[in-house]
Each structure stands twice: as C-alpha cells, then as structure tokens.
Amino acid sequence: MSAERYVALGSSMAAGPGIQPREARSPRAAGRSAANYPHLVARSLGLDLVDVTYSGATTAHVLIESQRGVPPQVDALDGTEALVTVTIGGNDAGYVPMLFAAGLPRFARSVPFVGARLRELLDPAARDRALAEVGESLVEVGRTLRRRAPHATVLFVDYLTLLPPPGVAAPPLREADVALGRRVAATLERLTADAAAQTGCGVVGAAEASREHHAWSGRPWTTRFGWPVPRRPAPLHPNAEGMRAVAEMVVAAGP
Structure with a gap:
C-alpha cells in the first residue's frame, strides 16, 4: 500500500536555506533543505512528500507564475x-x-539605484501598501488549495518570530526599523489567520509559539541579521531547532 501524499508549498521560511543537508534533487536556488519542516513532517507521519518550496517565492509563484523556470507551485x-x-x-x-x-x-x-530600493523597503507607507494586497492574495491561495486538494487537510503555517519584543535590542538593527518589522510580522500573522478562516483551512501558529524563541533570545528558533555563510542557516531565517518545532506543530494539526 502506497503512502498518502503530502505537498508542501511556500517560500524560504518553509524551504530552510542553509540547513544541512540540502535536498540533493532540488534546484540550488530553491534553498531547499532535507531537514526542513515538510521533510520532518513527512517522516513523522509516513507520508509521500512532494516538496516544492522555493526561496523567494511570492503568492503569485504559488498560484500562477513560474519561478526560475519552475511551474507555479499549485501545479x-x-x-x-x-x-x-x-x-x-x-x-x-x-x-x-x-x-x-x-x-x-x-x-x-x-x-x-540600490539606495532607492533600500529606502522603499524601509518606508512604512510602502510596507502598508504591500500588506494591503497580501490579505486578498492569501485568501486566493486558500481557495485555490481547497479547490485543487479537496480531500486534504490544508494548513497555513505562519512565520516563526524573528524579532524580539519592545524593549529588547536587536543589534545591528535600529529600534525604528525593528518596530516596523514587528508591525509587518504581526499583520502577516493576522492576515494568514484570516485567510485560513475564510477559506476553510487550518492554521499553524508558529509565530505565537516562538515569541520567546526570537533570533536574539537565548534559545533561538531563527537566525539574526548577518552575511550568508555556506552550509549554515540563512540569516533571518529558521534554524534546525526552529524547523523541528514547526514540524511538531504541523504533526499535531495534521491528518
């Protein structure tokens, strides 16, 4: 009897760039780890995994757009x-x-040229405009997954907490930028939960579960700002312990 099928979609926060070992059959640009939460969940539940997570992916790459020649993830x-x-x-x-x-x-x-892009990224009004469009896109993701996988347990897995709470420094990031980052993260968490509720999907609250495991904590589930180092978890991304924690949450919420 063949194992039941599990499809994992998403961006680098699911792919796990730099967490060893790399998934050998995956495109290098995907940054896909063989120890990311999809692989850990599949092993725990005995599922047949199809992992199409890809670093840099947006909702459009999940739904309709090719990424570096790879078809939309819903395919x-x-x-x-x-x-x-x-x-x-x-x-x-x-x-x-x-x-x-x-x-x-x-x-x-x-x-x-570069400076204009950096200033745009750090502009609160620009971030608010981007967030205003994310909610509808997440709802479309939920609807599409429910339609394309009608018999599946469909779970939105939100983002592990990266930043410390107010009053805790996050060097070298300045407090004003950290405050903006917290606002973006909190809005993404809320929009993800709303999209799950509107579309009949479940949600795994990795953000809530990791509040005390931010990147500047004593037992982090994510990494701090820095320059990428080969064969090490990417900066401002999950580490191996974080992936294990998320996998446990998904297993608890799974089929």
Whole structure:
C-alpha cells in the first residue's frame, strides 16, 4: 500500500536555506533543505512528500507564475493529497528584505539605484501598501488549495518570530526599523489567520509559539541579521531547532 501524499508549498521560511543537508534533487536556488519542516513532517507521519518550496517565492509563484523556470507551485497538486501546507506572504510584503535593508550600513541608502530600493523597503507607507494586497492574495491561495486538494487537510503555517519584543535590542538593527518589522510580522500573522478562516483551512501558529524563541533570545528558533555563510542557516531565517518545532506543530494539526 502506497503512502498518502503530502505537498508542501511556500517560500524560504518553509524551504530552510542553509540547513544541512540540502535536498540533493532540488534546484540550488530553491534553498531547499532535507531537514526542513515538510521533510520532518513527512517522516513523522509516513507520508509521500512532494516538496516544492522555493526561496523567494511570492503568492503569485504559488498560484500562477513560474519561478526560475519552475511551474507555479499549485501545479504539484493532483487532488489525491492527504496533507497540504503553505508558508507564504512575507516576500509579497517585503518582510525579510526589509530587515536585510535595515541591517546594512546607513550610507547604503544613498548609493545610486540600490539606495532607492533600500529606502522603499524601509518606508512604512510602502510596507502598508504591500500588506494591503497580501490579505486578498492569501485568501486566493486558500481557495485555490481547497479547490485543487479537496480531500486534504490544508494548513497555513505562519512565520516563526524573528524579532524580539519592545524593549529588547536587536543589534545591528535600529529600534525604528525593528518596530516596523514587528508591525509587518504581526499583520502577516493576522492576515494568514484570516485567510485560513475564510477559506476553510487550518492554521499553524508558529509565530505565537516562538515569541520567546526570537533570533536574539537565548534559545533561538531563527537566525539574526548577518552575511550568508555556506552550509549554515540563512540569516533571518529558521534554524534546525526552529524547523523541528514547526514540524511538531504541523504533526499535531495534521491528518
């Protein structure tokens, strides 16, 4: 008897760039780890995993757009799935790119061409405009997954908490930028929950569960700002412990 099918969709927060070992058959640009939460969930539940998570993915890459020649992620669904998970929306809102921009030296904001993009990422009004569009996109993701995988448990998995609470420093990020990051993260968490509720999907509250495990905590589930290092978890992304924690939550909520 063959195992039930599990399709995992989403961006780098699900793919797990830099967490060893890399999934050998995946495109290098995907940043897909063989120890990300989809792989851990599949092993725990004995499911047949199809992991199409891809670093840099947006809701459009889940729904309709090719990414680096790879078809839209929903094309992996064939209607026989027992479980579908999706972690998406942060790239639409510019969440982690904003935090990277915040960590760069301030003079970088004056560099021609690059500086304009950095200033846009750090502009609260621009982030609010991006977030205003994310909610509808997440609802469309939920509707599409429910339609394409009618027999599956469909779970939105929100983002692990990256930033500390107010009053706790997050060097080298400045407090004003951290406050903006918290606002973006809180809005993404709320929009994800709303989309799940509107579309009959479940939600795994990784953000809530990881409040005390932010990147500047004593036992972090995510990594701090820094420069990428080969074979190490990507900056401002989940680490191996964070992936294990999310996997346990998904298993608890799964089929």
